[in-house]
Amino acid sequence: MFQLERLIVQFLLNFVAREDxxxxxxxPQYTATLVGSLIAVSGALLGTFLLLRGMxxxxxxxxxxxxxxxxxxxxxxxxxxxxKPDLSSVWLIIGAAAAGVATVILTELIYRSGLVKQxxxxxxxxxxxxxxxxxxxxxxxxxxxxxxxAVMVGEIGVAWANTNSHCLVQAERTADGAHRAKPEYSCxxxxxxxxxxxxxxxxxxxxxRRLGISPRDKEAEFTEICANCGxxxxxxxxxxxxxxxxxxxxxxxxxxxxxxxxxxxxxxxxVLFYKELKLSTFDPTLAAALxxxxxxxxYGLMVMVSLVAVGAFDAVGSILVVAFFIIPxxxxxxxxxxxxxxxxxxxxxxxxxxxxxxxxARGNLLGLAQISDILAGLNDLFGLDLIEKWDSSISASMxxxxxxFFLAAWIFSPKYGLVSTMIRRSNQRRSFDHQVVLGHIHxxxxxxxxxxxxxxxxxxxxxxxxxxxxxxxxxxxxxxNLVQTEADLVSLTARGETHARMFRQTQLTxxxxxx
Amino acid sequence: xxxxNGHDPHEISTAALDIDDLTVAYNSKPAIWDxxxxxxxxxxxxxxxxxxxxxxxxxxxxLKLIPRAAGTVQFCGQPYEQVRSLVGYVPQRGxxxxxxxxxxxxxxxxxxxxxxxxxxxxxxxERMLALHAxxxxxxxxxxxxQISQLSGxxxxxxxxxxxxxxxxxxxxxxxxxxxxxxxxERAIITILHELRARxxxxxxxxxxxxxxKEYFDWVTLLNVEVVASGPLAETFTPKNLRQTYGGRxxxxxxxxxxxxxxxx
Numbered sequence: 102m103f104q105l106e107r108l109i110v111q112f113l114l115n116f117v118a119r120e121d122x123x124x125x126x127x128x129p130q131y132t133a134t135l136v137g138s139l140i141a142v143s144g145a146l147l148g149t150f151l152l153l154r155g156m157x158x159x160x161x162x163x164x165x166x167x168x169x170x171x172x173x174x175x176x177x178x179x180x181x182x183x184x185k186p187d188l189s190s191v192w193l194i195i196g197a198a199a200a201g202v203a204t205v206i207l208t209e210l211i212y213r214s215g216l217v218k219q220x221x222x223x224x225x226x227x228x229x230x231x232x233x234x235x236x237x238x239x240x241x242x243x244x245x246x247x248x249x250x251a252v253m254v255g256e257i258g259v260a261w262a263n264t265n266s267h268c269l270v271q272a273e274r275t276a277d278g279a280h281r282a283k284p285e286y287s288c289x290x291x292x293x294x295x296x297x298x299x300x301x302x303x304x305x306x307x308x309x310r311r312l313g314i315s316p317r318d319k320e321a322e323f324t325e326i327c328a329n330c331g332x333x334x335x336x337x338x339x340x341x342x343x344x345x346x347x348x349x350x351x352x353x354x355x356x357x358x359x360x361x362x363x364x365x366x367x368x369x370x371x372v373l374f375y376k377e378l379k380l381s382t383f384d385p386t387l388a389a390a391l392x393x394x395x396x397x398x399x400y401g402l403m404v405m406v407s408l409v410a411v412g413a414f415d416a417v418g419s420i421l422v423v424a425f426f427i428i429p430x431x432x433x434x435x436x437x438x439x440x441x442x443x444x445x446x447x448x449x450x451x452x453x454x455x456x457x458x459x460x461x462a463r464g465n466l467l468g469l470a471q472i473s474d475i476l477a478g479l480n481d482l483f484g485l486d487l488i489e490k491w492d493s494s495i496s497a498s499m500x501x502x503x504x505x506f507f508l509a510a511w512i513f514s515p516k517y518g519l520v521s522t523m524i525r526r527s528n529q530r531r532s533f534d535h536q537v538v539l540g541h542i543h544x545x546x547x548x549x550x551x552x553x554x555x556x557x558x559x560x561x562x563x564x565x566x567x568x569x570x571x572x573x574x575x576x577x578x579x580x581x582n583l584v585q586t587e588a589d590l591v592s593l594t595a596r597g598e599t600h601a602r603m604f605r606q607t608q609l610t611x612x613x614x615x616x
Numbered sequence: 617x618x619x620x621n622g623h624d625p626h627e628i629s630t631a632a633l634d635i636d637d638l639t640v641a642y643n644s645k646p647a648i649w650d651x652x653x654x655x656x657x658x659x660x661x662x663x664x665x666x667x668x669x670x671x672x673x674x675x676x677x678x679l680k681l682i683p684r685a686a687g688t689v690q691f692c693g694q695p696y697e698q699v700r701s702l703v704g705y706v707p708q709r710g711x712x713x714x715x716x717x718x719x720x721x722x723x724x725x726x727x728x729x730x731x732x733x734x735x736x737x738x739x740x741x742e743r744m745l746a747l748h749a750x751x752x753x754x755x756x757x758x759x760x761x762q763i764s765q766l767s768g769x770x771x772x773x774x775x776x777x778x779x780x781x782x783x784x785x786x787x788x789x790x791x792x793x794x795x796x797x798x799x800x801e802r803a804i805i806t807i808l809h810e811l812r813a814r815x816x817x818x819x820x821x822x823x824x825x826x827x828x829k830e831y832f833d834w835v836t837l838l839n840v841e842v843v844a845s846g847p848l849a850e851t852f853t854p855k856n857l858r859q860t861y862g863g864r865x866x867x868x869x870x871x872x873x874x875x876x877x878x879x880x
Contacts, residue, residue, distance in 0.1 A: 391730035438717045438762040
């Protein structure tokens with residue numbers, strides 16, 4: 102990971118100055134939006150397939166149970182290798198993926214017993230694994246940056262602060278064209294050993310913790326230890342004053358690298374296996390018959406979900422992960438009926454939600470208004486005593502913004518939204534009313550004995566309609582030049598005649614349903 | 617059958633589908649029991665039997681979509697894995713989610729995925745083939761239609777086109793006539809007859825005893841075990857039917873004009 106970051110940094114420095122890059126990365130909004138967008142894209146790509154498979158909530162389960170994989174891998178590494186791994190270590194990621202797959206397998210096993218329904222099976226498996234993880238964290242892994250709070254909400258707002266520092270050697274071009282390090286900058290890392298003259302020693306109580314006594318107790322035993330021994334990166338060495346020459350540093354937020362790798366991986370997988378994923382999602386039976394191993398694809402998808410969940414988990418916590426997995430695809434589903442577009446739309450919705458969500462958390466509503474102004478306005482209007490300052494959780498605000506997009510799609514989607522459905526229904530109802538009246542007149546007109554059947558003033562009784570409704574329908578039909586009224590008798594025009602006949606032919610004789 | 621016991625590949629390949637001692641069990645209760653079945657090439661065969669007789673199970677087990685408890689299945693003398701492209705499968709219409717965001721032509725193109733193999737995407741040629749298959753089922757005007765907008769009969773024809781585009785030698789169809797109207801049923805049976813005329817073997821899970829006689833030339837009567845299998849004239853007898861359906865069918869078939877069974 103570190104090497105990869107270095108490559109990215111060096112690549113970027115071809116285009117921007119070091120100071121600008123640092124300034125960009127140190128801006129919490131930019132980093133949060135960047136990380137959020139990366140999570141949004143990978144979450145949306147996978148979430149679309151989860152949604153279409155009817156397993157959206159699996160992402161919820163997995164994003165919790167990856168914790169078990171992380172802590173188990175963490176413990177194994179601590180005991181076997183004797184070192185405390187970083188949260189972005191490859192082994193922790195592998196552990197998380199294993200936990201994700203374990204969740205799905207456990208759910209399958211419970212479900213296959215035939216005693217529990219599918220959703221309940223998932224609901225049984227994941228709290229169990231999550232609870233185990235929480236117990237292990239609180240019982241055995243006490244000095245790690247993993248607490249329940251971070252698990253639930255995370256903090257994308259401080260993603261910018263958790264960085265790797267990359268030291269650059271400033272090069273200058275010499276006369277013969279070769280690059281040579283400028284002497285006034287250095288990238289020396291420093292190792293302080295107890296023999297080093299710079300080593301500082303301090304006394305530490307060796308039995309305090311075991312006996313539960315304070316260092317002032319007379320039973321306390323002490324040993325001399327080196328307080329500042331260890332390896333110092335160039336940045337740390339400069340900060341501690343071990344080096345004289347200033348290092349040139351780029352502080353690169355770790356989350357960006359992790360999520361960039363995950364997003365790249367997800368994109369590659371979805372693009373490469375697009376056809377296979379689509380087939381096994383739409384028709385797993387055919388996928389199996391054609392030899393595409395839908396089970397394998399299923400678990401592959403679960404591994405990807407686990408990877409993204411664990412990558413995102415550190416930055417944003419599990420709630421936002423779930424929101425990125427489920428809400429954007431659900432919104433995109435309402436906006437299009439083509440799978441490729443659904444993938445693109447849901448990625449865009451997620452990314453936009455991340456960007457605007459950050460603004461919202463800082464009190465800026467969609468760039469239209471300041472929430473503090475709104476609150477102040479409310480205070481003025483109603484004499485309320487609301488606190489006007491607004492500064493809320495970034496993760497939660499991102500979820501709100503993404504949900505806002507879903508709401509917009511739900512109401513206004515041109516094809517499936519509430520508004521267009523309502524308009525379409527009312528149009529259908531009206532056109533059906535028209536057909537009923539046309540059909541009735543078509544059947545009865547011209548027969549003297551039944552002139553009552555086509556009299557404008559009494560027509561409503563035959564349909565059990567209100568007179569107003571009848572008048573309205575007749576007015577609309579007259580306006581469309583389908584009927585004419587003469588001396589209170591309604592008859593079809595030539596156009597109405599054709600219309601009524603067409604309707605009988607097309608709607609009443611062919612197959613029903615669909616369309 | 618010549619004297620030597622089936623090692624000559626030419627002799628084996630005379631059967632399009634050869635099922636030997638096939639048993640499938642759900643929770644140790646047999647769904648189909650010790651099935652022996654030979655379907656010669658070029659016939660249009662119905663699998664007929666009451667509900668729970670294992671008709672769909674038989675097809676799915678033949679394609680290894682569900683685990684077999686025992687037995688072997690060969691298509692043209694080969695295990696299924698080696699001749700996937702020779703076998704076209706039409707699942708039950710209700711087995712998929714028709715709200716899936718895709719178009720009719722895309723669904724039909726899925727029939728070509730096996731030929732494309734992993735990673736390769738369908739291109740212009742695949743599109744032409746899919747359009748041609750849609751023409752065969754009279755659905756060419758619906759190519760770009762979202763699949764949720766199709767009627768039941770149109771959905772069934774889309775599935776049929778998806779199998780046709782595979783250009784297989786043997787077709788296995790799970791209830792293609794379920795809940796379609798008379799017009800679609802005629803359209804489908806015309807296609808099945810065309811397939812037979814081109815020498816294809818078609819195996820259809822069928823429900824309607826009445827139309828079976830008219831549509832098919834070969835029949836397998838199934839009720840967990842194979843009751844009878846062979847040419848329609850010899851197999852589709854009142855005695856065999858009574859045995860397949862138990863007492864229930866007696867009155868149904870003694871009276872030739874009686875409607876189909878009361879099931880479904």
